[in-house]
Amino acid sequence: NAGVTQTPKFQVLKTGQSMTLQCAQDMNHEYMSWYRQDPGMGLRLIHYSVGAGITDQGEVPNGYNVSRSTTEDFPLRLLSAAPSQTSVYFCASSLGTRLNTEAFFGQGTRLTVV
């Protein structure tokens, strides 16, 4: 099992550009989430999904879109990148059952918007 795979690992964008951060998991997990991590602010939830076809907003959803057409993939789209979106982005997945909720994180994508 590869676990949670994020691509790319690093990305530099110009203000106004759009791009998609990819996230895939091969553990048949129902729950998937996207977080951004900024210095001194922990992990803030952007969007999450409790299963294929279902997505919901987290704490900081503005400027980001997600979709969940399959159980395995949960891409995060930046529609028009802004310098405030410079951050490290983490995707996570979990089985989502009541007794097994451990979250597995990807290695992260470091995004710089100039």
Added chain:
Amino acid sequence: GENVEQHPSTLSVQEGDSAVIKCTYSDSASNYFPWYKQELGKGPQLIIDIRSNVGEKKDQRIAVTLNKTAKHFSLHITETQPEDSAVYFCAIENTNAGKSTFGDGTTLTVKP
């Protein structure tokens, strides 16, 4: 909404000493309380967790205690080693809602 406060933000200890990190929360519906360790350049990794029906859980040198009445839980690391140096995050989750809220993290440095 959910809120979790984590203290301290930085902690420096001598090798062999104990380290304690505390989190307080406001959402009484929270029923799952994990702790994650994040090493430099990596994603967070679960190290221990506790559920609302348990007061304490131990795994070798690490332990977590939960006080649901007071709405706080703590991570205890005994006999610290330099490889324990990392950023530690607490989180709260209502497993019915399917999402977690994280604390701001504690940077632990263990000096040899």
